[in-house]
Amino acid sequence: MQGDAHTALRWWQTRWFVGAMALAAAIPLLWPDIPPLVDLPGHMGRWRVQQAGGEVPWLAQWYDFNWMLIGNLGIDLLMVVLEPLLGLELAVKLVVLTIPPLTAFGLLWIAREVHGRVPPTALFALPLVYGYPLQFGFVNFALSMALALNAFALWLRLARLGRLQLRAALFVPLGAVIWVCHTFGWGMLGLLAFSAEAVRQYDKGQHHGGTRWFAAVFWAGIHCLSLAPPAALMVLWRTGGGVSGQTADWFNWRAKTLWLMMVLRDRWLTFDLAGFAALLIVIGAAIRSRTLTFSRNLAFSALVLAACYVLLPRIVFGSAYADMRLAPYMLAIGIVAIRPKPDIASGRAVLVATAGLAFVAIRLAATTVSFYQFDRVYDRELAALDAVPVGARLVSFIGHNCRNDWKMSRIEHLPAMALVRRLAFSNDQWSMAGAQLLTTKMPQAPGFRFDPSQITTPTRCPREWWRPIAVSLTWFPRDVFTHVWLVDPGPYDRRLEAGLKPLWRDGRSVVFEVEQGVPAATLRPNDLGPLGPEFLERIGKLRGHPHIAETAALKPS
Incomplete structure (x- = not known):
C-alpha cells in the first residue's frame, strides 16, 4: 500500500468516504431519546445529582457527591458545561452520539498512517465501534478509548513526519486528558504508542547497523515518558483514603473465551456470532493468504494488547469486566493491521472493499433496528414516571x-x-x-x-x-x-x-x-x-x- 503513492485513490481511500463512514457510525443512536446502553441510565442518575444536588436539599440526604480527581470523569466533566445549556438528557445523547464516529475515524486514521492508504480490509473493523463494552454502557471508558485511538494515530503521524519534539510536548497534556476521561484509555494509548515506537526504533536501528530489540524497547520507553505523568495521579488516587475495591479473578479462561465471542453481542445470538465468525475469517485469511499480509507495526501492537488481555483479571479495583473491555479494540487493531500485498489484482481489492462495506452496512442496520426496539421498551416503561411524585x-x-x-x-x-x-x-x-x-x-x-x-x-x-x-x-x-x-x-x-x-x-x-x-x-x-x-x-x-x-x-x- 505504501508503494502506490502516485496512483489514484480508490473509493474506500478517499477523505469523503472516511468521513461518511465515521458519520454513518452514529446512525443507530439518532432515534432513541436515551441511548439504550445497559449502565447509561445509572450514570445519568449520578450526573443529575452532580448538577442538581446543591439546589435540591433532599438529594443531599440520600447521596454524597464529592468532586475529586479520579481516572473516570470523561462525561462527568462534560456535563458541567453542557447540561446547563442543553439539559441533561440531550447533552448525554449528543456526547454518546460522538463516541462511535470518533472510534471509527480513529481506526481509519490509524490504518492510513500505518499503510499509507486505507486498506479495504480495514472496513471489517468498523462494526466493533458498537462492541460489547459500549452496549454495556461503559461510556466514560468508550469515550476514552475513542480519544486514545485518535491520539495514537496522531502519535504515528508525528513520528512519520519526524516531529518528535512536538509529539513529546503534545502528549503530556493529551495523556493527562485521556487519563481523566478514563484510566483504561490512557493505558491502551501507552501500550499502542510503546509497541509502535519499539518497532520504529528497531527498524531505525536495523537501518544503522542492527540495533537489538532490547535497545529498541529501551528507546521506545524513553519516547513514551511524555505519557507517564498520569501514573503519579494513579498512585495518588488509588492510595488515597476511602478508596475501595478488590482486584480478583485472574486467568478465567472460560470468561475470556466468552468475551471474545461476545464482541458484537447485541440482540440476536446467531447473527452476532456470525459477525464474530466473519472477523475470524478475515484474520485467518490474512494469516494464510498469499495476497494479504500484516503491518509489523500494528501486528506487534495487536500482540501486545492480546498479552494484556490474557494477563488482565476480570475485576480491577472493584471494577468488573476489566479484561472484557479490551477485547473489541484488540480485534480491531488486529484487523486494521491487515493490508493487501502490492501485487494484488485491482478487481480483488475492490471485491474485498465491497464485502467490507456490506459487512458494515448489515451490522449498522441491525444495530439501528435493535436500538429502535429497545427505545420502544424504554418509552413504554418510562410512562410510569408520570405517577411518581x-x-x-x-x-x-x-x-x-x-x-x-x-x-x-x-x-x-x-x-x-x-x-x-x-x-x-x-x-x-x-x-x-x-x-x-x-x-x-x-x-x-x-x-x-x-x-x-x-x-x-x-x-x-x-x-x-x-x-x-x-x-x-x-x-x-x-x-x-x-x-x-x-x-x-x-x-x-x-x-x-x-x-x-x-x-x-x-x-x-x-x-x-x-x-x-x-x-x-x-x-x-x-x-x-x-x-x-x-x-x-x-x-x-x-x-x-x-x-x-x-x-x-x-x-x-
Missing part, C-alpha cells in the same frame, strides 16, 4: 431471570430515570468509594440502597446475589419508602401486593404508593422456588434483621 422515596425492582440471555433487557438501571426526571430516590446507583464521585447514604434502608438491590428474579437463583421478587416486596422497609416501581418483574403472587396501592399499571409493570401502617404479606417458602426452604433456614439464623441484602444470608449459594 417529585422527590419520592422510591424503591424499584427490575425483573431478571436466572439465565444470562444473549439479549440483555437494557432496563437494569432504568430506575435512575426517576432520579433524572422526578428527582426521586433510586436504589440502582453504584456505591463504591473512590471509584466514582457519588456514594449512597440512606442508612435506614440497608439492603435497599444501591446496586444490585433493584434486580429481582421470579425464584432464588443459585450463585447470584439477586433477590426473588417475593423477598423484595415483603422485606423492603415500608416506613422509609413512599413508592415502589416494578419494571417487568416476572410472575408473582398478587397477595404480595398487600399494603401497596397501585397508581399506574401496564402489564406486569406497576407503580405503587406504600400504605403506611399496613403490614406486608408473609413470605412463604414456595414464593422462592426450589431453593426457598434452604434460603429461609439461612435467614432464620439472622432473626431480627429482616432487611439483610448486605449480609451473608443473601450471598450466592
